[in-house]
Each structure stands twice: as C-alpha cells, then as structure tokens.
Amino acid sequence: MSALHDLAVAELARRLRTRDVSAVEVARHFLARGQAFDALGAYLATDEEVTLGQARAADVRLAAGDPAPLLGVPVAHKDIFVTREFPSTAGSRMLADYRSPFDATVVRLLAEAGAVSLGKLNCDEFAMGSSNENSAFRPARNPWDTSRIPGGSSGGSAVAVAARLAPAATGTDTGGSIRQPASFCGITGIKPTYGRASRHGMIAFASSLDQAGPMARSAEDCALLLSAMCGPDPDRDSTSLDMPAEDFGRQLGDSLDGLRIGVPREFFGPGLADDVRAAIDAALKQYEKLGATLVDISLPRTELSIPVYYIIAPAEASSNLSRFDGVKFGHRARQYDDLVDMYRRTRAEGFGDEVKRRIMIGTYVLSHGYYDAYYLQAQKIRRMIADDFQQAFRACDLIAGPAAPSVAWKLGAKADDPVANYLADIFTLPGSLAGLPGMSLPCGFGEAGMPVGLQLLGNYFQEARLLNAAHRFQQATDFHLRKPEGV
Numbered sequence: 001m002s003a004l005h006d007l008a009v010a011e012l013a014r015r016l017r018t019r020d021v022s023a024v025e026v027a028r029h030f031l032a033r034g035q036a037f038d039a040l041g042a043y044l045a046t047d048e049e050v051t052l053g054q055a056r057a058a059d060v061r062l063a064a065g066d067p068a069p070l071l072g073v074p075v076a077h078k079d080i081f082v083t084r085e086f087p088s089t090a091g092s093r094m095l096a097d098y099r100s101p102f103d104a105t106v107v108r109l110l111a112e113a114g115a116v117s118l119g120k121l122n123c124d125e126f127a128m129g130s131s132n133e134n135s136a137f138r139p140a141r142n143p144w145d146t147s148r149i150p151g152g153s154s155g156g157s158a159v160a161v162a163a164r165l166a167p168a169a170t171g172t173d174t175g176g177s178i179r180q181p182a183s184f185c186g187i188t189g190i191k192p193t194y195g196r197a198s199r200h201g202m203i204a205f206a207s208s209l210d211q212a213g214p215m216a217r218s219a220e221d222c223a224l225l226l227s228a229m230c231g232p233d234p235d236r237d238s239t240s241l242d243m244p245a246e247d248f249g250r251q252l253g254d255s256l257d258g259l260r261i262g263v264p265r266e267f268f269g270p271g272l273a274d275d276v277r278a279a280i281d282a283a284l285k286q287y288e289k290l291g292a293t294l295v296d297i298s299l300p301r302t303e304l305s306i307p308v309y310y311i312i313a314p315a316e317a318s319s320n321l322s323r324f325d326g327v328k329f330g331h332r333a334r335q336y337d338d339l340v341d342m343y344r345r346t347r348a349e350g351f352g353d354e355v356k357r358r359i360m361i362g363t364y365v366l367s368h369g370y371y372d373a374y375y376l377q378a379q380k381i382r383r384m385i386a387d388d389f390q391q392a393f394r395a396c397d398l399i400a401g402p403a404a405p406s407v408a409w410k411l412g413a414k415a416d417d418p419v420a421n422y423l424a425d426i427f428t429l430p431g432s433l434a435g436l437p438g439m440s441l442p443c444g445f446g447e448a449g450m451p452v453g454l455q456l457l458g459n460y461f462q463e464a465r466l467l468n469a470a471h472r473f474q475q476a477t478d479f480h481l482r483k484p485e486g487v
C-alpha cells in the first residue's frame with residue numbers, strides 16, 4: 001500500500017470516507033512531514049492545534065456521512081490568502097504579525113468542501129516574483145535540487161506538493177505564478193479564467209490579473225479542488241463571474257480524437273533552452289499519438305507581453321499597496337516626526353526592494369504626462385494580445401507550449417537582476433493579460449534532471465477541456481508520478 005503522502009486527492013478522500021484512516025491521522029502524518037522537511041522552506045506558518053481541530057471536526061462530519069467532496073483532505077494555502085486561524089503575511093514584513101478577521105472566499109469554500117488546512121505557504125512578497133526569493137522571511141528550495149529555486153510567486157505551494165508535504169495547495173497566478181512554479185517543481189497547476197474564483201481575501205497585487213487556482217500532482221486532483229474553489233461572489237468581488245460552480249472534472253476521460261492543438265511559433269524562438277524544447281516536442285508528439293492534430297499558429301505580440309505586463313501590474317500594485325500606510329493595519333514605524341514621516345518610514349521598513357521597485361514604476365507610469373505614454377498604450381496592446389488569442393482560437397481548440405524558457409535556475413542566479421526575472425515570464429504573461437485559463441503539467445526532465453512543464457492554454461471557460469487534455473496525457477505518461485529523491 002502506498003504511503004499516505006503518495007495518495008492522490010480522490011483516493012485519500014475515498015479512504016477517509018470508508019474510515020480506513022481518520023482525518024486526524026492524515027493531518028498528523030502531513031504535519032510531521034512538514035516538520036521533517038522544514039529546511040525546504042515551504043511553510044511560513046503551521047499550527048498543530050488549529051489543524052488537528054479542523055481534522056477532528058472533519059472526522060465528526062465523516063462519521064455522520066456528510067458527502068462533502070474533500071472531507072478530511074489536507075490542503076495548505078499560499079500566504080496571500082487571508083485566514084482567521086493562521087497569520088496572513090503575503091510574504092512581507094509589512095504584515096508579519098497580521099491576523100485577518102475573516103477567511104478568503106477560496107479558503108472558506110475549500111473548508112466547506114471539507115478540506116483541513118495545514119497552514120500557510122511561502123511566497124514572493126505580495127506575489128511579486130518568479131523565484132520565491134522575494135519572500136521577506138526565507139527562500140523556498142526546489143526539492144529536485146535544493147540549490148535551485150522552486151519558481152514563484154507560489155513557490156511554497158509548489159514545494160509542498162512536490163515534496164509530498166501536502167496533497168494539494170492553493171496558489172495565485174497574476175502573470176504565471178501557478179504555472180511557472182508548477183513547471184519548475186514537476187507538479188500540475190491550473191489558473192482558471194479571470195473571474196472564476198473570487199478575489200475576496202486574496203491580498204491584492206494587480207486586481208485585473210490576480211486569479212486563484214489549485215496546485216496538485218495531477219489534473220484529476222486539480223479538477224476536484226478547482227470545482228470547490230470557484231463560483232460567484234457578487235457581494236465581495238465585483239469582478240467575480242456570474243456563473244454557477246461547475247464540475248470541472250466532467251470531461252475527464254473524453255477522447256482527444258480530432259482535438260486541434262495550436263503551437264505558437266513565437267514560443268519556440270532562440271530564447272527557449274534546448275532541454276525544454278526537447279521535452280515539449282516530445283510532449284506534442286505524445287498528443288498526436290493520443291489523436292490530437294497540431295496546428296501552427298502565431299501569437300505575434302508575445303514579446304510585447306513583457307513590457308505591457310510590467311507596466312500594468314506595477315500600476316495596479318502601486319494603487320493597491322497604498323493601503324499599507326501604518327494606520328489601518330500591519331507594520332507601523334516605531335519612531336517618526338510627523339504623519340508624512342510616519343508613512344515614509346513605515347513603508348521604507350515594511351516593503352522589500354522588489355515591492356518598492358514596482359510601486360515606483362507604477363506611480364511613474366500613472367503620473368500626469370506619462371499616463372498616456374505608458375499606461376494607456378499598455379492597455380491598448382493588452383487588448384490586441386487578447387484579440388490575437390481569439391484569432392488563434394479560430395484555428396485550434398487549445399494552445400500548447402513551454403511554461404517557462406528554462407528549467408529552474410540556481411538560488412541567487414538572477415537575484416540581483418530584476419529584468420532577467422521579468423524576461424523569464426514571457427510564456428505565461430500573454431494568457432494572463434488576456435484573462436484566459438491556463439495550466440502547466442509535468443512533461444519531462446531537462447538539464448540536471450530538473451522537471452519541465454507543458455503549458456496548455458484554453459479559450460475562456462474551457463477549464464474542463466484543459467483538464468481533460470492534461471488528464472489524457474497523464475494517463476499515457478508517468479512524469480507526474482515521479483518524485484524527487486529523498487522525499
């Protein structure tokens with residue numbers, strides 16, 4: 001029998017329901033693993049009492065035959081979601097001691113579905129970054145090679161799932177933060193269509209882009225979680241879509257015969273590392289074997305997605321982060337002369353370098369005289385990028401390509417070079433700017449045995465189809481079942 005931590009979410013839920021194992025036993029098992037692998041830096045906060053309390057409550061519901069789909073299944077949350085029972089820091093000194101009076105909608109929905117929370121996961125400060133090195137507290141390490149980054153900003157989530165410290169985790173994706181760390185850590189993650197999951201209680205980075213999604217080992221597990229996480233939230237998030245919750249697993253198992261997969265030629269330029277290219281090419285061949293047809297497509301403004309995103313996201317961030325002023329919540333400088341000095345010192349002390357950089361860029365591009373030159377232009381190109389996808393989807397049903405141009409790099413390798421980090425987001429940004437659903441699934445190994453992720457993008461509301469395409473691939477391959485040595 002496989003160890004508890006190797007079980008898929010559905011299997012774990014089944015064993016809990018048949019009372020083969022109790023929610024308390026499962027929770028204890030994962031808490032112990034979290035401690036044993038603490039050096040990976042996955043968690044920012046755990047609380048045995050809270051987790052075991054939730055597990056006991058799940059056992060009571062299980063004994064009563066409650067049909068909630070995730071009853072007793074442990075999940076851990078990216079520390080960008082606010083939670084009542086754990087600290088909520090957004091990876092920032094600004095919120096180091098912050099406790100929220102409420103749970104984020106996504107956290108609440110998962111709890112209602114029966115999930116037991118294992119704690120809060122490391123991330124880049126306010127979800128800004130691609131390596132998790134912008135966490136104010138500690139770096140997270142890639143379990144496939146602990147001298148490498150796990151990706152970001154949902155780095156802790158990817159580490160926890162890859163190292164079997166949690167069967168599944170939540171993440172958020174503003175410009176790739178679910179897909180890229182999933183790719184770097186050899187797991188599966190999906191970002192749904194913008195507006196599917198409520199942003200209420202997700203500490204805001206760039207509101208027109210931020211979207212929550214699950215990270216787990218397989219597409220099947222992701223479908224189970226995503227089905228619990230989505231749904232309208234009109235009173236709390238005005239951009240949440242007025243669409244009922246769905247069973248995103250409803251197409252799992254459908255044949256891929258005749259599926260047209262668009263392969264954007266701009267994703268295969270000279271910037272793509274050879275090892276990644278080889279793994280992606282092999283994955284595309286596998287899709288042909290599964291009955292799909294590959295179609296050559298063009299997303300001509302792929303390169304522009306970098307400057308466009310790095311104008312729009314900082315612009316929105318500079319506005320969202322103005323709430324951290326030392327008055328309402330979070331850190332306040334101890335010593336100051338007057339009100340303005342208090343603001344200045346609070347923000348100088350509370351924010352890290354990358355966050356400050358983005359506040360400055362965002363303030364600049366929104367300021368009088370520069371607004372038209374930068375922000376407005378970026379918005380116009382954003383629209384064209386979205387239109388390019390609609391054009392492409394006339395010729396194909398899904399789009400496939402790399403999630404990132406290379407495998408995970410060494411800790412520190414790009415730490416002093418923000419632009420190098422930004423450039424590495426090139427393949428995830430276009431889908432984010434268009435608000436499309438996207439995912440990454442393990443499709444091979446590259447340099448130094450590091451995982452490579454295949455990115456799949458769908459048109460709006462095509463999550464079920466995406467998940468099935470990933471699932472069929474996972475039925476034919478075992479990349480998602482491989483695990484790092486020592487875990």
Ligand code: GLN
Pocket residue numbers: 127128129130152153172173174175176177178205313425
């Ligand atoms: N790496 C991108 C950034 O730094 C994306 C982050 C995200 O999706 N949260 O902004």
